Structure formats: C-alpha cells, structure tokens
Amino acid sequence: MRLKLAFLMSAVLAAGCGWSGADATTESGGGTIEYWLWDSGQQPGYQKCADSFAKQNPGLNVHISQYGWDVYWSKLTAGFIADTAPDVFTDHLAKFAQFVDLGVLRPLDELAPTADINDGDYQEGLAELWKGQDGKRYGSPKDWDTIAMFYNPGALRAAGFSPDDLSDLSWNPRDGGTFEKMIAHLTVDKNGVRGDEPGFDKNNVSQYGLGSDGAGGGGWGQTQWSAFAGSAGWQVTDRNPWGTRFNLDQPAFQDTLTWYFGLARKGYMPSFAEIGGNNPVGPDKQIQSGLAAIALDGSWKISTFQNLTDTSGQKLKVGIAPTPIGPSGKRASMFNGLADSVTSLSKQPDNAAKWVKFMSGEECQNIIGESGIVFPARPSGTEKAIAFNKDKRQLDVTPFTDQVKDKTTFLFPVTTNAADITALLQPRMDAVYIGESPVSSLTTVNDQLNDLFKVAQ
C-alpha cells in the first residue's frame, strides 16, 4: 500500500516537472492562419482585412497576434526553433536576409497564390527589395515609410518662427546652415536664454531645439542621422541591396556625424544619458514633455504624434515639416517598407500565401490606407492615407510623400549578417554619441563589418 502510494506520488511529481503534452498552438490546422505583427496601431486595420478575408474564403480564418518590437523578434526566433512560429508574419528589411540564410522563409514565387505578384503594382522600388540574393521573392510588400520632422508649433511661435520657415531649411557639415541656426534659437536654457544668445548655459537646458532618438547604431540612423548623411550624398554600402563593402570610412559620412553629434556637445540636442541610454525616451515623448521642439521620426509614428496631449491633458497639435536640404542640394529620406513573409514551418503554405496575397491586394491596402496608420504599398492606398490625414486629422503629410514623389529617397540598406552588424555597430555608435570615441573610430568598425563578408563566404 505504501509502495503504491509512493509510486503514485512519484508519477504526480514527475508530471509536475513539465511533462505536459503537445502544445495546442503547434497544430495550426483547422483552416486558422496564424499571423503576427508588432505594431499595435495596425492591428485594428488588419483585423478588418482578416474579417473580409474570412468572408471571401469560407473555411479559412486568420488569428492575429501582436507582440511589441523588442520581444517580437526573439519570440519569432524561439518559434522557429520550437516549431511554434506563425504561418505568416510581418517582416522587416533589416531582418529578412538572415531568415533567408537560416532557411525559415518560403519563396513566395513557389506558392500558387503569390506567384504572380507584380513589382509594378507597388510604389517604385518597394517590391524588388524583398528579393533574396537567389532572386526569389521572400516578402510581399504591404507598406512603406519615410522620414520627416515633427515640431511643436507652440515652441516655434515662442521663438518667433512660423511653420513656413521650416519648409526650406538647409544644413551643411561646416556651420549647420539655416537648420542649425533655427534649432539653436529654439533651444532654451533654465534661465530662459536661447542657444544663439550670449550667456547660454549648455549644461542646463530646459528645451532642446532638436530631439534625439539615440545613436542610430541599430537601424542605420534611420530616425537619427540618415536624412543628413543621405542628403550629403552618402550611401551605407557600395550597392543596395546586397552590398559588398561598407562606406563608414568615407569623409561625407564622418563629417556628417561629427556635425550631428556635435549638436549634443553644443547643447542643442539632448545627450545619450539624458534620453535614457539604451532605454531611450522616444522623440514623441520628448516633444510631448517639452524637452524638444523639433524631432526627426518616421511616418509610422504619425498617429502617435497625433494622439499626444500636453501636461494639462489638452491635445497637442504637432506639425510636420520636410527634412532639410543637404550639401547635395536635395533633401533625402530613407525609404523602408514592411512585407509579409510565409514561414517554411507553416503546415498550410498555400492558405498562408492566400492571406499574404490578400494583404498586398487592392482591398486590404485601401482598408489600411483609410485607417491612417501607415502608407500602404500600392499607390492607390497611399492616396487614401493622404486623404484620410487631410480630411479627418487636418494634417498635411506631404513632407513624407513628397520625398517619394520627388525621388529624393534612398533605400534601407539590405545586407547579410544583419544581427552581427548591429552587435558590432551599436556599442561603437553609442560611444561616438557619448563622446568616448571620435567619429574616426568608425573606420575600424567599417573594417570589421567588411570582414563579416569574408567570414560569411
């Protein structure tokens, strides 16, 4: 009897050790397509698309899961290892090459529903970015983004500027041009002295002219210095996509960065420590709290900036202006886009591809455009998004769209070894922002990045 009891207890204890059965989520049968995205703002729009998709495809439905950017990628990696990855997920240009190398993405050309995706249906250059080095398509374009300046009209008015003054600013690496003059004047210290006035105390600033989104080591300075380096005529790699050499050793880049991070030294932009180091307070919150008057950020943040309130709970009316004209005589903005990818672990690739096709199709793109969160990849969807912002928000978003219209964009650098590049670059860029290393130290980093190509071969 005692023996039996002990045996029973052992069994119970062993069961408690984690011997649970198969996870229900691994069985993605039953016509339910698992779909992941990271932007909570886009979930309602895609839920509408999913409902419409389910209606048109009896027997199929889509289950959407949203995880924040930071956990999204680690959860996805874990999912690939543990076979719990979704059928379809929102993919990023910085990440997809690595996933292709790891063999976890299914080429869309090999799936019937997505075999006929036409590059010409989307904003120029977007669809081509999602082709791997093998020429196969691994993502179906869904949206695009560019960079512009968000500003606090109240701070502008207090400094004697009007929003029109922002529309043709220019910058250069020597004296910063009219752009630096403006942000200097928008900077105010604790005693109310402006950045361009005598007696300005750069160590006790209450409002910075320009906000900061960190050192930009994780995404090629997309929301930091890319608009400046790009308008100086600089490119990250020798060719894009699939560059073979990095250009971080070029004077155009190093001069731009010396000037850009110099703004923090002059007290016109907050320091690395002030924005919270590796857990930075974003540009939207810097404008909201009055820490910054102007900040560069991406078009995916339009609704975030639109929903800001000031300290008294009143709606903060934030304006948008184009990035300044650079030494090349033109503006510049990084042009990036998201796409949907089908995982090779999906047990129902054809159904997954149907959903991918639907999201990049006319109907869903128009739904997304009308939700005003991002610019859909199809030109008609983009028009819908512009109209939505103009009519419903009284907001002019052309500083974002003009970059595409005027062809002043450059593409997000697509390379192999993205994870290693970030791991090498991020600490070194932080060191430059903090001021512990000179900008010239990036020449060494450039050699290390170039070596990655050798190792990979």
Next chain:
Amino acid sequence: MATIADAPRRKRKDDTQLAILFILPALIGFLVFLLWPTLRGIYLSFTKFNLLTPPEFNGLDNYVRMVQDPVFWNSLRVTVYYVIVNIVIQTALALAIAVMMQRLTKRTWLRGIVLTPYLVSNVVAALIFLWILDYQLGIGNRVLELIGMDRIAFLADSNWVIPTVALINVWRHVGYTALLIFAGLQTIPETLYEAGRTDGASELTMFRRITLPLLRPILALVLIITVVGSFQVFDTVAVTTRGGPIDSSRVLQYYIYDMAFGRFQFGYASAMSVALLVVLVVITFLQYRLTRAEQSDLA
C-alpha cells in the same frame, strides 16, 4: 515467531525500493534538465551551430575565438566587478539585518517585512527601478534635485550603471540572504552569550568573538550560493540597460544570450557558457576550501 524475526529484514529491503522511488522524480529532473543540457552544451561548444540547421564540428575554433575576443574579456571584467560590488554590500547588509533580527526584535511581522523584496520578481524589480531612476521623469532624480544635488543618469552613464544594477539586486536579495544568516544565528547557543555578558563583554565584542566565528560555516554556504547566483546576473541587465552604455554593463550571461539568440551563434555561445561553468567551479572550490565550510567550531 518467525514473522517477527523476518520483519526487520523485509522492512529494510522495502526501504531501498521506496527510497529509489522517492528519489526518482528529482533524479529524472536532474538528468533531463541539468546533466543532459550541460553535456550537450559542452558538445555544442565544439561546433558551429545556428540553432536551425544541424551543428557542424569545428574543433577548438570557438575557444580560440573566445581567447581573442575583447568583448568576452570585457564581459568577464564587468561581471567580476558586478559580483564584487553586489556580494560585498549584500553580505554586509544581510549580516547586519540578521543580527538585528536576532538581537533586537522577536516580532515575526518585522522579520517578514525584510523578506518582501524577494517576493517581487527580478524583472518587475528592474522595471520599477528603471522608472524610479529615469533621468527625465524618475522620482529618484526628483529627490536628488530637491536636496540640491545634480541629476544622475544611473542607468545611462558608464560609471554608474554597474553599481546601480548591483544595488538593485542587493535590494531584492538582501532579505533572503539575511534570513539564511538568521537561521545560522539561531544555531548558536544562547548560553555562550550569557557567558559573554557575565564576563562583561560588549555587544560588539560578542559579535566579533562569538557570533562571527560560529557563523562561519553558514556564512561560507551563503557566500557560495550568492556568488554563484551573482555571476549569473542577467534579467536586471536585460531589462534596464541591455548591456550599455557601450559595453559597460555587458555582463557575460547577457553577451552569451545575445550571441545565441540574437546572432544565431549557438556554438560560440556554448563555448562561453562552458568558460563560465569552469570559472564558477574554480571559485566555488576555492571558497569551500578557504572558508573550511565543511567544519564547524561549535563542537
């Protein structure tokens, strides 16, 4: 009559089977969750493995790379610095709290309060301190300003970040450590203190001459446990600083994690894990010998 003579023998036999059965769950857990992963980790440290395709044997490549990797050596330095700050302050505070618990108060609820930070999970504790210590909005920096000091970027300044992370973990673990020491204090007979008092010894003298020497075995055990735990610091760093600024809080465990799951270099990450294992074995062995943890003076 025979039954009586047989009974004890049968009983002993029964005990062995019973013992095995009782040990079995723990043994299975040990084999499946500890021994097997450790052996597999050691095997993977000799391979090139990206988690998704089968590992390829590459000999000592990972270890050669490790010896030449400045970030690895920096991580080891940062980790040791963290352990020293964390353990010295934590042990000193825990000892003080434990002695106070024993000598000054007998109230259970007061003793219970000391343990409360330990009930908060590491991640939650780290998040709370991240907000308290925020440069712009944190109440910690508001307090500093109120008393006329400059704000400090606790988690964004290279010089402050490791002491800050170490102190966050002291806050969380000091109660638990104090409780362990307190349990050790209970084993010291009250008669010794009575004798001390009769001889006119002060509270401080009794602490130095009676408490500390008799507490040595327990203190040694506590140190071994806390040092091993301290070397494995991860969650606080992952939540508050992610290794930054630059590499100033890139502790070994965080570097290993990032290498494995961020950069898909599982083989190299395994090699560094093996290095950490070796470091811990050596340190534990040294501690054990130096503190004579297996002997007690209370005989």
